[in-house]
Amino acid sequence: MIQKVDFRYSDDITVVSRAQYEAHVRLYEGYVNSINKIDEELYTTEAGRSEANTTFGKFRDLKRGETYALDGVILHELYFQNIGGEQNDPDPLTAQRISRDYGCVSDWKEDFIATAKASRGWAILAYEQRTGRLRNVSLDSHDLGNIAYYAPILVLDMYEHAYFLQYADNKVEYINRFMNNINWQIVGERLNF
Numbered sequence: 001m002i003q004k005v006d007f008r009y010s011d012d013i014t015v016v017s018r019a020q021y022e023a024h025v026r027l028y029e030g031y032v033n034s035i036n037k038i039d040e041e042l043y044t045t046e047a048g049r050s051e052a053n054t055t056f057g058k059f060r061d062l063k064r065g066e067t068y069a070l071d072g073v074i075l076h077e078l079y080f081q082n083i084g085g086e087q088n089d090p091d092p093l094t095a096q097r098i099s100r101d102y103g104c105v106s107d108w109k110e111d112f113i114a115t116a117k118a119s120r121g122w123a124i125l126a127y128e129q130r131t132g133r134l135r136n137v138s139l140d141s142h143d144l145g146n147i148a149y150y151a152p153i154l155v156l157d158m159y160e161h162a163y164f165l166q167y168a169d170n171k172v173e174y175i176n177r178f179m180n181n182i183n184w185q186i187v188g189e190r191l192n193f
Contacts, residue, residue, distance in 0.1 A: 031072035071142035085183035
């Protein structure tokens with residue numbers, strides 16, 4: 001059973017208001033509940049395995065729901081962990097790693113902001129292990145657009161539920177405020193594993 005992380009709003013979080021944050025955490029809790037229900041169905045019953053096929057069926061639906069719900073849990077946890085920073089720039093080692101693949105941190109920021117604007121679900125700075133480079137990745141859904149064999153380093157939720165209560169349709173303001181509220185210590189720890 002997956003346990004939810006007890007995320008709490010703090011004064012360090014400036015990208016979203018307390019009300020926006022708390023609504024977002026409730027949505028995250030729904031993903032935790034969903035993956036636990038799916039896991040219970042998958043691992044305590046026959047779950048339709050005997051009739052599994054690629055077109056339609058209970059087992060296929062559970063397996064598709066499994067990746068969607070589990071990615072929803074993981075991506076939200078990474079997002080909540082990497083907001084609330086007071087430091088506007090990455091530490092020197094993180095800046096060096098970003099600059100290696102993007103030329104400089106400001107070029108990476110420009111690309112990340114464009115990625116966020118183009119994303120319907122998530123904008124992620126990821127370490128893509130096949131080529132050994134950092135990439136800004138756009139996911140239209142929790143489980144649509146993921147690159148196999150990659151590690152999320154910085155995660156920005158671009159679903160409307162992440163910002164609409166506070167920013168309405170002004171997602172650019174949300175993105176800009178996020179860029180000024182990154183917890184670079186967490187990002188550095190993820191990157192410099």
